[in-house]
Amino acid sequence: YPGNFAPPPVNDPMLSYFRAIAGQDGEIDSEELQRCLTQTGVSGTYTPFSLETCRIMISMLDVDMTGKMGFNEFKELFAALNGWKQNFMMFDQDRSGTVEPHEMAQAVSSMGYRISPNTLSGIIKRYSKGGRIAFDDYVACCVKLRSLTDAFRRRDAMQQGAVSFQYDDFLQCTMTI
Amino acid sequence: YPGNFAPPPVNDPMLSYFRAIAGQDGEIDSEELQRCLTQTGVSGTYTPFSLETCRIMISMLDVDMTGKMGFNEFKELFAALNGWKQNFMMFDQDRSGTVEPHEMAQAVSSMGYRISPNTLSGIIKRYSKGGRIAFDDYVACCVKLRSLTDAFRRRDAMQQGAVSFQYDDFLQCTMTI
Numbered sequence: 573y574p575g576n577f578a579p580p581p582v583n584d585p586m587l588s589y590f591r592a593i594a595g596q597d598g599e600i601d602s603e604e605l606q607r608c609l610t611q612t613g614v615s616g617t618y619t620p621f622s623l624e625t626c627r628i629m630i631s632m633l634d635v636d637m638t639g640k641m642g643f644n645e646f647k648e649l650f651a652a653l654n655g656w657k658q659n660f661m662m663f664d665q666d667r668s669g670t671v672e673p674h675e676m677a678q679a680v681s682s683m684g685y686r687i688s689p690n691t692l693s694g695i696i697k698r699y700s701k702g703g704r705i706a707f708d709d710y711v712a713c714c715v716k717l718r719s720l721t722d723a724f725r726r727r728d729a730m731q732q733g734a735v736s737f738q739y740d741d742f743l744q745c746t747m748t749i
Numbered sequence: 750y751p752g753n754f755a756p757p758p759v760n761d762p763m764l765s766y767f768r769a770i771a772g773q774d775g776e777i778d779s780e781e782l783q784r785c786l787t788q789t790g791v792s793g794t795y796t797p798f799s800l801e802t803c804r805i806m807i808s809m810l811d812v813d814m815t816g817k818m819g820f821n822e823f824k825e826l827f828a829a830l831n832g833w834k835q836n837f838m839m840f841d842q843d844r845s846g847t848v849e850p851h852e853m854a855q856a857v858s859s860m861g862y863r864i865s866p867n868t869l870s871g872i873i874k875r876y877s878k879g880g881r882i883a884f885d886d887y888v889a890c891c892v893k894l895r896s897l898t899d900a901f902r903r904r905d906a907m908q909q910g911a912v913s914f915q916y917d918d919f920l921q922c923t924m925t926i
């Protein structure tokens with residue numbers, strides 16, 4: 573059937589970039605992603621982009637649970653990263669290249685999360701170094717906050733702000749992110 | 750009161766080691782801990798010890814929530830690390846220097862956790878690189894598993910295997926580890 577022919581391959585520069593990073597197996601794992609993001613300099617520093625953040629991002633997009641990213645997931649990731657970068661720069665009001673605790677409190681509240689001051693301060697401490705939050709840690713924090721909130725909401729069908737977790741389900745929600 | 754005098758300072762080699770790592774402020778933060786553990790070669794490789802694991806270990810021991818470790822916390826940490834190292838070597842039965850999925854399943858079950866195959870496989874994927882779990886990721890996994898299980902148990906007073914979480918409490922348990 574002529575109608576079954578695939579469309580002619582489009583010369584997509586993103587696709588050759590993806591192939592160069594993915595290598596032989598045609599998929600991007602967390603270490604390949606880390607090398608790629610460190611090279612792009614997206615975090616604005618010369619230190620390696622956090623491997624932990626790469627894992628968190630992959631697990632966010634990895635619907636087929638392979639621990640690796642195909643081309644479509646990779647494109648989604650880049651779009652998301654650009655969004656976070658803009659967002660990060662918006663809240664870095666003194667342009668220090670980092671988000672400080674009071675800037676983070678504004679960011680979190682502008683994203684619509686309602687978190688107690690005590691919990692927020694624990695979260696900020698967890699993702700900061702020397703009192704400042706770098707871009708890669710900012711992304712890790714935002715992704716985890718979103719994933720955990722989504723997981724919570726899916727189980728809070730009545731929107732009561734409380735969820736009953738079985739132990740195994742609790743671990744699945746929290747250990748695999 | 751003579752009885753109030755402090756005991757004469759003992760020449761504790763661990764203390765001078767601690768002071769050298771802690772520097773000016775007399776406390777060890779996650780980056781200082783990472784440098785220290787990378788130098789000790791405890792993970793058996795030349796790659797840097799995971800910063801993420803350092804943060805997780807500090808948050809485990811950091812009862813006063815400063816994000817840093819004092820001398821006593823540091824000593825506790827070293828004792829715990831030695832325990833995990835022995836444990837890790839015990840489950841690395843083929844002495845590959847890494848724990849493979851089937852070895853990890855044995856380790857987790859020997860620690861007394863009862864986790865469904867599906868959740869376990871998600872956890873193993875999350876903490877492995879190329880299908881193998883390195884020592885620093887092993888520690889991160891064990892500490893998180895313990896902290897989350899402890900947090901769950903404390904709320905499961907009736908031992909029913911189910912806990913009702915308020916949203917803020919859920920985030921505090923899961924985002925600050």
Ligand SMILES: [Ca+2]
Binds near residue numbers: 669
């Ligand atoms: Ca700033």
Ligand SMILES: [Ca+2]
Binds near residue numbers: 811816817818822
């Ligand atoms: Ca402390």
Ligand SMILES: [Ca+2]
Binds near residue numbers: 841844845847848849
């Ligand atoms: Ca092994």
